[in-house]
Structure formats: C-alpha cells, structure tokens
Amino acid sequence: MRPRARPAVVQQRPGPHARFLEEGRPSPLGATWDGRGVNFALFSAHATHVELCLFDARGEREVERIELAERTDEVWHGYLPGGRPGMLYGYRVYGPYEPRHGLRFNPNKLLLDPYARKLVGRLAWGPEIFGYVLGHRHHDLSFDTRDSAPFVPRCAVVESPAGAEQAFARPGTPWDRTILYEMHVRGYTRLHPAVPAPPRRAAAALALPLIPTSQPRSPS
Incomplete structure (x- = not known):
C-alpha cells in the first residue's frame, strides 16, 4: 500500500479564531490557560500537519479547525488569545500512513490530547x-476514511x-x-x-x- 501523506478528510472549517492564533510555546505540553488565553502544545515526531479542532459548548458540533503551524523540537504549538476553561477540543494529525513501519x-480520526x-x-x-476498515481483505493495512468525531470524547480546557504556571515555568534563558x-x-x-x-x-x-541551582544570573 502506498503511503498517504495527507489523505482525504472531512472538509475543513475555518473560523474566527484562526486569524488570531499566535505562535505560542512548546511547553508545557497540553492545553494551558494563563488567564488571557490558552496555549496548545502537542508532540509528534513524524506528523506533517496538525489541526486543532474546536467544538461547540455541548461538544456536538465541530465549529472550527486551526492549523498549528509552529513546530519546535517536534512539538506543534499555538496560542489562542481569549481561549478559556471549558473550551472543548481535539486534534487531527496528518502524516504518513505506513502500517508496516508503525506509522x-x-x-x-479525532485524537485526544494525551x-x-x-x-x-x-x-x-x-x-x-478504527483507523482501518474492519473486515477488509487487507485487514489492519487498510485505511478508513470515516469521521470518528461523533463517536469519541472531547478534551476540555x-x-x-494555583501557582502551577510559576512553579513549572522554564527560566527561558537563551x-x-x-x-x-x-x-x-x-x-x-x-x-x-x-x-x-x-x-x-x-x-x-x-x-x-x-542553593543557587537554577536562578538566572546577569553576566559579570
């Protein structure tokens, strides 16, 4: 079976948030609210394209997809100003479909944020x-094109x-x-x-x- 870098998928849904998406940062992983917005960070070493999928308040309808165009050390990330706790989301991740090589x-398929x-x-x-077609003659080497979103949970921001952002924040030293x-x-x-x-x-x-183990110091 030939690898598919970006197979056909349900039609993208651009929305108002996409135009405001900022670069964000690669850490911490997951969805982190800082009081002004939400930073999204997802690790994938082999992905070629990552979309953040937003849902309505009931989680019934996918209302928008936003490309996470920034990638740092194999982490795809973006910052959504105005994002708040309670926002429901998931991911769609593009890349090679090569089951014999573990890809x-x-x-x-809508993916949960780990x-x-x-x-x-x-x-x-x-x-x-399932990512493959059950009962197909090629078994799990086949490729399923049905949307899984109606059948899986959503992640919630x-x-x-309290204090977690400060306690685990990296010093950011160049x-x-x-x-x-x-x-x-x-x-x-x-x-x-x-x-x-x-x-x-x-x-x-x-x-x-x-003990001064990690405090940044000014150059002498």
Missing part, C-alpha cells in the same frame, strides 16, 4: 473509531492549579547565556554552612532556596 496517521486534564462525553464503540554544570550532589552541599543536616549531602538539599 498510522489518519486525520479522519495531556488533557479532563474529557467530556463517552466513547461509542464502533467501526468508525481547565483552570491550571542558549548563548546557558551554562550546563555537572556536579556531585553530596560534595556540593557537604560543607555548605547554611544547609542543615539533613538534608545536607542529599539531593533534597538542592531544592532549598539558598
């Missing part, structure tokens, strides 16, 4: 949710836990100002006068605020 991209914190709706088990320092954990804290024992000489000591 089964099929944009006719980092979604909430799902809405239920799975309706049926042949439409949720509020981030690579030309980044120094990777390999150290011996025990030796680094063993003689530090301000580190109590315990956790002196243990990895837990590195989490103390007085």
Whole structure:
C-alpha cells in the first residue's frame, strides 16, 4: 500500500479564531490557560500537519479547525488569545500512513490530547473509531476514511492549579547565556554552612532556596 501523506478528510472549517492564533510555546505540553488565553502544545515526531479542532459548548458540533503551524523540537504549538476553561477540543494529525513501519496517521480520526486534564462525553464503540476498515481483505493495512468525531470524547480546557504556571515555568534563558554544570550532589552541599543536616549531602538539599541551582544570573 502506498503511503498517504495527507489523505482525504472531512472538509475543513475555518473560523474566527484562526486569524488570531499566535505562535505560542512548546511547553508545557497540553492545553494551558494563563488567564488571557490558552496555549496548545502537542508532540509528534513524524506528523506533517496538525489541526486543532474546536467544538461547540455541548461538544456536538465541530465549529472550527486551526492549523498549528509552529513546530519546535517536534512539538506543534499555538496560542489562542481569549481561549478559556471549558473550551472543548481535539486534534487531527496528518502524516504518513505506513502500517508496516508503525506509522498510522489518519486525520479522519479525532485524537485526544494525551495531556488533557479532563474529557467530556463517552466513547461509542464502533467501526468508525478504527483507523482501518474492519473486515477488509487487507485487514489492519487498510485505511478508513470515516469521521470518528461523533463517536469519541472531547478534551476540555481547565483552570491550571494555583501557582502551577510559576512553579513549572522554564527560566527561558537563551542558549548563548546557558551554562550546563555537572556536579556531585553530596560534595556540593557537604560543607555548605547554611544547609542543615539533613538534608545536607542529599539531593533534597538542592531544592532549598539558598542553593543557587537554577536562578538566572546577569553576566559579570
């Protein structure tokens, strides 16, 4: 079977959000609300094209598809200003359909975000949710073109836990100002006068605020 880079799929639905989509960032993965909008980030090493699919408030109708054109380190991402908790979404991912090589991209199938914190709706088990045609003479090497959206749950954007954005935010230090320092954990804290024992000489000591392990510094 010849690989299909972008098989035929149900007609795209451009909408008002697409024109406002910003570049966003590749981390954290998933859908992250920051109080002003939602950042979407999805990892795929072999995808050629990723669409963010938005649904109405009841999750019954797909109202818009937005291409995530930005890609950083195999993460597809985009920022949607005005996006809010409660927004229902999913993904359609394009790429090679080469089952013999473990590649089964099929944009006719609505995919869940593996980092979604909430799902809405239920799975309706049926042949439409399979990427191949059940009972086909080529078995799972065949390709199914039916839309699976009516039969699968939607992902829901949720509020981030208080302080989570700050607690897990990367420092964002440019690579030309980044120094990777390999150290011996025990030796680094063993003689530090301000580190109590315990956790002196243990990895837990590195989490103390007085240990400058990740704070950005101005160049001297």
